Structures are given as structure tokens and as C-alpha cells.
Amino acid sequence: MTTSLPPGAILLIAALVVPFVPGGGRGAVALLAAAISLVHVIALEPGTQLSLEFVGYQLEVIRADRLSLAFGYIFHIAALLSAIYALHVRDGVQVSAGLIYAGSAIGAVFAGDLLTLFVYWELTAISSVFLIWASRSEPAYRAGMRYLIIQVGSGVLLLAGSLLHLRDTGSLAFGQIGLDTASPASVCIFLAFGIKCAFPLLHNWLQDAYPRATVTGTVFLSAFTTKLAVYALARGFPGTEILIPIGLVMTLFPILFAVIENDLRKVLAYSLNNQLGFMVVGIGVGTEMALNGTVAHAFCHILYKALLFMTMGAVLFRTGKIGASQLGGLYKSMPITAVCCIVGAASIAGFPLFSGFISKSMILTAVADEHLAIIWFGLLVASAGVMEHSGIKIPYFAFFGHDSGIRCDEAPRHMLIAMVATAGLCVMLGLFPWPLYSILPYAVDYQPFTADHFVTQLQLLLFAALAFVFLVRVRLYPPEIPSVNLDTDWLYRRAAPAAVAVVYSVGSALRDAMLGLALLMVGGVISLIREVTAPRGLFGRTWSTGAMVLWAAVLLGVYLVLYYL
Amino acid sequence: MTQSDHSQHVKRPAAEESHWLDDPKIVNRIVYGLCAVCALLVLVEPLVHRHAHFEADGIFGFNAWFGFIVFVVIVFSGRALRLLVKRPEDYYDH
Numbered sequence: 168m169t170t171s172l173p174p175g176a177i178l179l180i181a182a183l184v185v186p187f188v189p190g191g192g193r194g195a196v197a198l199l200a201a202a203i204s205l206v207h208v209i210a211l212e213p214g215t216q217l218s219l220e221f222v223g224y225q226l227e228v229i230r231a232d233r234l235s236l237a238f239g240y241i242f243h244i245a246a247l248l249s250a251i252y253a254l255h256v257r258d259g260v261q262v263s264a265g266l267i268y269a270g271s272a273i274g275a276v277f278a279g280d281l282l283t284l285f286v287y288w289e290l291t292a293i294s295s296v297f298l299i300w301a302s303r304s305e306p307a308y309r310a311g312m313r314y315l316i317i318q319v320g321s322g323v324l325l326l327a328g329s330l331l332h333l334r335d336t337g338s339l340a341f342g343q344i345g346l347d348t349a350s351p352a353s354v355c356i357f358l359a360f361g362i363k364c365a366f367p368l369l370h371n372w373l374q375d376a377y378p379r380a381t382v383t384g385t386v387f388l389s390a391f392t393t394k395l396a397v398y399a400l401a402r403g404f405p406g407t408e409i410l411i412p413i414g415l416v417m418t419l420f421p422i423l424f425a426v427i428e429n430d431l432r433k434v435l436a437y438s439l440n441n442q443l444g445f446m447v448v449g450i451g452v453g454t455e456m457a458l459n460g461t462v463a464h465a466f467c468h469i470l471y472k473a474l475l476f477m478t479m480g481a482v483l484f485r486t487g488k489i490g491a492s493q494l495g496g497l498y499k500s501m502p503i504t505a506v507c508c509i510v511g512a513a514s515i516a517g518f519p520l521f522s523g524f525i526s527k528s529m530i531l532t533a534v535a536d537e538h539l540a541i542i543w544f545g546l547l548v549a550s551a552g553v554m555e556h557s558g559i560k561i562p563y564f565a566f567f568g569h570d571s572g573i574r575c576d577e578a579p580r581h582m583l584i585a586m587v588a589t590a591g592l593c594v595m596l597g598l599f600p601w602p603l604y605s606i607l608p609y610a611v612d613y614q615p616f617t618a619d620h621f622v623t624q625l626q627l628l629l630f631a632a633l634a635f636v637f638l639v640r641v642r643l644y645p646p647e648i649p650s651v652n653l654d655t656d657w658l659y660r661r662a663a664p665a666a667v668a669v670v671y672s673v674g675s676a677l678r679d680a681m682l683g684l685a686l687l688m689v690g691g692v693i694s695l696i697r698e699v700t701a702p703r704g705l706f707g708r709t710w711s712t713g714a715m716v717l718w719a720a721v722l723l724g725v726y727l728v729l730y731y732l
Numbered sequence: 733m734t735q736s737d738h739s740q741h742v743k744r745p746a747a748e749e750s751h752w753l754d755d756p757k758i759v760n761r762i763v764y765g766l767c768a769v770c771a772l773l774v775l776v777e778p779l780v781h782r783h784a785h786f787e788a789d790g791i792f793g794f795n796a797w798f799g800f801i802v803f804v805v806i807v808f809s810g811r812a813l814r815l816l817v818k819r820p821e822d823y824y825d826h
Contacts, residue, residue: 426810427818499751535785543785547795551802567753618780626773626795633770634803636763645811651824653817660824 171217173228174239174277175287177204178246178270182263190257197262198250201269205243208273211236216279224339227279233608234462238276238398240606241466242269244592245390245473252477252585253383264297265387272391276398280339281329281356284399288325288363291392292318298384299376307379313659314376318392321362328355344403357404364396364447365440367416371655373440374424378432378489382480385432389439389476390469397446397465406453414451415545417444422552424654429490429647431479431561435472438515438557441549442468448546449530452537455609460529462607467522467596471514474589475561478508481578481586482565488573491560491647496570503587504578505566510590514597516558516628517550522596524624525603525615532613547627554631564647770796 181200185193213236217229231239246269256262268291275287292315299311331352333339347353358369365373377388404410421437421444428434442464449461481504482497483489498505510521517523527550534543577583596603604611638644699705752758774793784790 422806423810423813424817426807427814498753540786544788547789547798548802548806551799552806554799555803555806570754619782622773622777622780623782623789623795626770626777626793627799629766629770629773630796630799631803633766634800634807636766638804638807640763644807645814648814648818649821650814651819651821652814653819 172207173217173274174208174211174231175204175270175273177207178266178273182266182270185263185266186259190259193259193262194250194254194256197266198247198254200266201243201247201250204270204273205240205247208236208239208243211239218279221282224282224333225280226283227340228283229277230279230341231277233606234398234402235276237462237466237606237608238394239273241469242273242276242391242394245269245469246273246387248470248473248585248589249383249386249390251588252386252480252582254581255579256381256383258301260297261301261381261384264294264301265384267294268298268387268391272395275395279341281325281332281341282339284341285322285326285329288359288395289319289322291395292322295388295392298387299380301381301384302379304379310376310379313656314372317362317372321359324355324362325359328352328357328359331355341402343405346404346407346409357407360396360399360403361413364393364400365417365443366413366447367420368655370417370421370440374433374436374654375656377436377439378430382484386473386476386480389435389472393439393443394465394469397443397450397461400447400450401458401461405450405458407451410447410451411539411542412451414444414447414449415542415549417441417447418546418549419444419552422549422556424652425552425556425560427645427650427652429492429649431489431491431494431565432476432483434491434556434560435475435479438475438553439472441553441556442472442515444549445527445530445546448542449533452530452533452539454533454537456536456613457530457533459604459607459609459611459613460526460531460533463526463529463600463603464523466603467514467526467593470589470596471511471522471593474507474511474586474593475515475557477582477586477589478504478511479561479565481582484582485575485578486573490649491564492649494565494571494573495568496566497573497575498566499570500573500575501566501577503583505562507586507590508562508566510593512558512562514593516554517624518597518628519621519624520594520597522593524597524620525600526596528615528620528624529613551627551631554628555635558628559632559635 178200181196185196188196211229211231213231213233215229215231216227218225218227220226249265249269253262253265271287271290271294275284275291278284278287296311296315296318299307299314328351329339331350332344335350335352344353344356346357362369362372373393377385380388400410418441421440425434425437425441428437446461446464446468449457449464451457479489481501482494485501486494486497488494514521514523517527531543531546531550534546578586600615604613635644697704700707702708774796777793782790784794788794
């Protein structure tokens with residue numbers, strides 16, 4: 168296999184082929200391309216590099232090391248599983264956009280310089296918005312527009328930061344940057360990564376846009392954008408201490424929103440945000456153990472999050488509904504989907520023998536090794552929160568709980584294959600984590616399967632489940648209500664337009680007032696002129712000869728005085 | 733979300749067999765089973781070689797009561813947050 172072809176390029180080429188393939192074959196082309204591209208990236212040896220010169224600058228279009236390869240593998244697995252899930256899609260725009268999106272995300276993790284990274288970074292933004300617009304509804308169009316502005320904004324910051332970095336260091340190479348508040352370059356790049364990683368207050372594009380995408384589009388979206396940002400942070404800012412509190416806040420605040428959110432795909436978007444927080448903490452801690460944990464968690468997370476979005480997508484596909492208040496009892500109609508959802512829920516919650524158990528615990532152990540007690544207890548709170556919104560709420564309200572009376576067909580066969588395969592991987596990682604540990608950036612010295620870890624984790628999760636049962640039985644669990652919950656998007660969807668409206672109305676009132684005043688003054692001058700030039704006015708009336716002589720004498724007198732001075 | 737083009741998939745059979753989770757007895761049995769497993773998990777703790785990272789998490793049954801209390805606190809905090817941020821579903825539509 169040639170190394171002159173950048174990883175992901177096969178997907179980009181396939182995206183150009185798709186429009187010329189008849190509708191029914193498009194999904195198959197995407198699947199084939201993902202499979203070939205996976206073989207291509209498996210053949211890449213760590214240490215492979217490909218540089219080329221561009222207007223005098225050295226660009227490194229392929230930089231394959233253990234960090235980029237780990238992300239390269241999981242991005243390919245995600246692309247492959249998403250392509251199976253989306254086999255029925257005939258819409259060329261969606262298939263092509265999905266391929267370009269996956270291909271550019273893969274290209275980005277192998278980019279060795281900031282300029283190449285920027286190109287792929289923007290390509291992921293522009294291609295992915297079509298997965299949202301493909302819903303072809305007015306709300307999806309508007310949410311996609313907001314998403315695009317924010318994502319492209321992140322790219323612009325990255326470009327600005329890269330050029331400043333070039334000016335400061337004379338190099339475009341993308342390695343450890345480190346956050347230095349005195350360096351605008353470093354701050355710009357940090358913020359660019361932070362936006363894409365959904366840092367607190369920069370996060371809301373995620374919950375706003377992902378639930379608006381198509382059934383299959385959300386599965387693609389859940390895998391790439393934010394994990395590309397996690398990769399970029401792990402590459403550029405490992406050990407940056409401010410990331411620890413940022414990550415902790417990210418794990419905590421989405422939990423509360425997830426509890427009260429009715430749209431189950433939006434609950435998953437909040438949950439995605441919470442999971443990113445664990446990874447960001449790991450990058451902030453920055454030890455070998457922590458970075459291994461971050462990469463392992465990103466790997467597992469992509470799978471179980473895609474699985475959860477697949478199951479909710481299947482529910483939406485079959486019933487046309489996704490509100491928790493509208494669903495329930497679907498295990499009767501979609502038993503296999505329900506089981507897959509439970510596997511995803513068990514994985515994200517970190518039940519023993521499921522994937523989250525062997526990855527999240529690495530981050531927690533790394534935090535404990537650094538004696539960060541507050542952070543550690545905070546992450547434990549977040550773990551109980553994950554159990555609430557993803558471990559229980561998602562499967563319970565969709566498949567069990569109150570029977571909505573909806574009876575539908577089980578998900579289509581290709582969706583079932585994708586879901587069962589993903590669920591199988593989640594269980595396999597939980598049972599045999601060693602293949603995953605062997606591809607992590609550093610040698611792994613960690614044993615997840617201890618009696619202590621089993622018992623404490625099960626205590627945490629099952630007592631949380633017990634609390635749920637208790638609250639439901641005493642009717643204290645908040646009912647699911649169809650509603651919109653305000654988040655930071657309120658700032659630009661309501662507050663900013665309202666502020667603009669206020670400025671506009673104050674401005675136009677001021678303008679009206681000034682105009683009125685000016686008209687009044689002009690009117691005054693006109694009437695004054697009219698008055699003095701009127702037949703009986705000062706200049707209009709006939710003056711007597713005596714008065715004329717008197718004024719002439721006064722004038723001559725003044726002239727005389729001035730002459731002598 | 734309104735009834736969309738997906739709704740042709742939604743069908744209600746006139747008569748359907750009862751499903752196992754419809755039986756409150758079975759649901760109760762699951763709940764009792766959960767209680768039993770929880771009790772067992774606390775009881776086996778002394779047999780397990782614990783290595784607590786900090787002082788607090790070395791307290792007997794720490795993860796058990798921590799999980800229970802945190803869950804309840806999260807749910808009630810969510811209810812409180814709802815008072816602050818809940819708006820009608822069509823809030824952004826006009």
C-alpha cells in the first residue's frame with residue numbers, strides 16, 4: 168500500500184464518485200471506500216511521514232505516530248459502522264457529505280502541520296453541515312446555519328493562530344504548543360480547539376445542531392468533530408492545567424440539562440458533552456496514564472455514543488418521534504434495538520465488562536495518582552450523572568416506562584447489523600481491553616479487573632439505579648415534559664437579536680428626534696426670513712427719508728472713528 | 733414532532749399478547765432483585781482488598797451511599813433548573 172496517499176483521501180475520492188452512481192448503490196460505495204481506507208491505514212507504520220513544499224513552507228501531509236494512528240483506527244471503524252447504518256440512504260448529498268466529513272477528520276489527525284490541519288478542519292465543518300441541512304426543514308436549516316458560523320469561526324481562529332505561530336516560531340509544525348496567555352498565537356489555537364471541543368459556554372452548537380441532523384447524519388456527527396478536537400488538544404496542549412477545571416465543568420453541567428431534556432437525541436448530545444469532559448481532564452493532567460486514558464476513552468466513547476445515537480435514530484426512523492414524553496414501551500416492537508441500547512447504556516455508564524469500565528477508570532486513576540481530590544470526587548459525581556441520563560433515562564423512556572401504545576416494525580436489517588456489530592465491539596472491549604491498550608500512545612501499566620474496582624463501580628451504579636427506582640416509586644422523579652430548555656444558545660437566538668432590536672429602536676428614535684429638531688430649526692429660519700422680508704417686515708417696508716439720513720450719518724460717523732484709530 | 737411520513741410504520745394490533753414486563757409482579761421481582769444485589773455488594777465489601785485513593789472513599793460503603801445521594805441530588809437539581817430554563821416548546825418559533 169502506497170504511503171504517498173494521505174489517510175482519508177480514499178473517502179474524499181469516493182465522495183466525488185458517489186454522485187455518478189445510481190441511488191441504490193451509493194451506500195455501498197461509501198461502505199466499500201471505508202473498508203479500503205481502513206486497510207490503507209492499518210498498513211501505515213508508526214513513523215511514516217510525507218512532506219511536501221508549498222510556497223516555500225514545509226507541509227507535513229502525513230505524520231503517522233501512535234497518537235494519530237489510534238484516532239485513525241477508531242475514526243475508520245466509526246466511518247465503517249456509520250456507513251453500514253446508512254446503507255439505505257439514496258440522497259447523494261448526504262452520502263457524499265458523510266464521506267468528505269469522515270475523510271477530512273481522518274486527514275486532520277494525520278496532519279503534521281497547522282496549515283494542513285486548518286484545511287481539513289474547515290472541510291469537516293463545511294461538509295458536516297450538509298448532514299444537518301439534509302433534514303430539509305426550516306429549523307434544521309437555521310440550526311445548521313448557526314452551527315456553520317461557529318465551526319467556521321473556529322477555523323478562522325485556527326488560521327489566525329497558525330499564522331501568528333509561524334511569525335513567532337518560523338515553523339508551521341503541529342506539535343506541543345502549550346497555553347501561554349502572553350502569546351496570541353497560542354490563545355487563538357487553544358480557543359479554536361476549545362470551540363470544536365464544546366468547552367463550557369462555547370458548547371451549545373452541539374446540543375443545538377446534532378439533534379436536528381438526519382437519522383444517519385447524527386451518527387456520523389457524534390464520532391468525528393469533537394474527537395478531532397480532543398486529538399488536537401492532546402497533541403497541542405497536554406498537561407495544560409486549566410484544562411482540568413474546564414473538563415470538570417464539562418462533565419458536570421450537562422448532566423442537569425440532560426435530566427430535564429425531552430428530546431432524547433438532545434439528551435445524548437448533552438451526554439456527549441459530559442463524556443468529552445472526562446477526556447479534557449485527562450489531557451489537562453497530561454501524565455502518560457492520563458493521556459492513555461483519554462485516547463482509550465475517546466476510542467470506547469466513539470463506539471458507545473454512535474451505538475446510542477443509532478438506537479435513537481432507529482426509533483425516530485420507525486416512529487417519527489424522539490420526545491421522551493411521546494415514547495415508551497418500544498421493547499415490544501423493537502427488542503433487538505432495545506438490547507443494543509442497553510449495551511450502549513451499560514458501556515457509557517461504565518458497568519464492569521462493558522467498554523466504559525476499562526477506559527474511564529484510567530482517567531480517574533490518573534487523577535487520583537496526582538492527588539487531585541476535588542477533581543476526583545467531581546468526576547465521581549459526573550459518573551453517577553452519566554448513569555442517570557444515559558444509563559437509565561435513554562433506554563427507560565424509549566423502550567420501557569409508560570407504554571406509549573406505539574407499535575412499529577423492528578429497525579431495518581442493515582441498521583440492526585450496524586447496531587449489533589457496534590454493541591459487540593463495546594462488549595469485546597469490556598472483556599478484552601488489551602488490544603486497545605496495545606495501540607495507546609504509551610505503554611500501559613493498568614489492570615482494570617480488580618475486585619476492588621468491580622465492587623466499588625457496581626456499588627456506585629446500582630445504588631444510583633436504586634435511587635431511580637425509589638424516586639419513580641414515590642413519584643418524585645420529574646415527569647418528561649415537552650418543552651424547550653434555555654441554554655447559551657439563548658444568548659444569540661434571543662438576547663443578541665433583542666439587544667440589536669433595542670439598539671435599532673433607540674437609534675431610530677434618536678434619528679427621528681434629531682430630524683424633527685433640524686426641521687423645526689429650518690422652519691424657524693424660513694419663517695424668520697419670511698417675516699423680515701414681508702411687505703411690513705424689517706427689510707420689506709418702505710423706510711422714511713429721515714431714518715435713511717440718520718443711518719447714513721451713523722455709518723459715516725463709524726467710518727470716521729475707525730479711520731482715526 | 734408531528735405525525736410525519738414515518739407514521740405509516742406505526743400500527744396498533746387489535747389484540748396482542750401480553751408482554752412479560754406488563755406484569756407488575758415481574759417488575760416488582762426485578763426491583764427486589766436489584767435491592768438484593770445492592771445489599772450483597774455492600775456485604776461483600778469487607779472481603780475485598782480495598783485501596784482507597786483518598787480518606788473519604790475508604791469509608792465503608794462509600795460508593796454505595798455516594799451513588800444514591802448524588803443521584804437524588806442531581807434529579808432534584810434538575811427539577812430546580814427546570815424552574816429557571818423551561819420554556820414552551822415553540823419558544824424559538826416566533
